[in-house]
Amino acid sequence: MRKIIAVDIDGTLLNSKREITEKTKNALIKAQELGNIVVIASGRDPIGVFPFADSLEFKKYGGLLSNFNGGRITNYKTKEVLINHPMDINLAKEILQFAEKNLSMHYILYTDDCLVTSSEDTYTLKEICEKAFTHYEVIDDLAYSLDFSPNKILFSQDPKLIDKDAKKLKDKFFDKTAQVKSTPYFYEIMPKGIDKGQSLFEIAKYFDMDMKDVIAFGDEENDLTMIEMAGVGVVMGNGTDFMKEKADFITKTNDEDGIAYYLENFVFNEK
DSSP states (O other): OOOEEEEOIIIIISOTTSOOOHHHHHHHHHHHHTTOEEEEEOSSOGGGGHHHHHHTTHHHHTOEEEEGGGTEEEETTTTEEEEEOOOOHHHHHHHHHHHHHHOSSEEEEEOSSOEEESOTTOTTHHHHHHHHTSOEEEOTTHHHHOOSOOSOEEEEOOTTTHHHHHHHHHHHHTTTEEEEEEETTEEEEEETTOSHHHHHHHHHHHTTOOGGGEEEEEOSGGGHHHHHHSSEEEEOTTSOHHHHHHOSEEOOOGGGTHHHHHHHHHTTTOO
């Protein structure tokens, strides 16, 4: 029975050295050879996951990219955007202008060419660019000059300070948006109803498959919806305690090839 296999990146697909091990890579390539659909499900923009898609031979097998926490879904082989959910530009401006006036943390938007931010002081800005395999541009009046509809707004702040500002965003915009704290220093805002779980539902619908045939691998809170909605939600051994409580199965850690372990024992041997 064909499966949709969705994998988060950091802490899941990548080990602690930020690499895909040979064992994990080979297991996911084998899964595609057997006719399964592999999806990279990430909060990153498309450019930020291209190297991983290449490593997993998505150009050969037609693997999918679910970026911006489900805001855009692309067939990597054909580059066709199958599903796209941009944020209303006026709402995006309202959020950015609110942030300029009321928050201490800065924000980042993804374009097709680079990252844009309103401040050189954006927390971990260079690290974010390294992970996204891109560069950044500073636009001082970005909150007022924005001329495109972003898929996601990423806020970045010192972990000791982020919760206070995040609460302000939640109180002000939660009824209009989807929001998630994806790491101790990232807070992300997407269009209402957009998350990783919903993206898997849309992918299953696109391929006329049932959600019971979806397997999702994750480790952090922004993976929660796909862990809950998938037929089998697999949390890595290095996942948070909160996520482990939500798991259907807890596999080995990302340094112990937890994805490969599950596939070898429960998918490749399935009758």
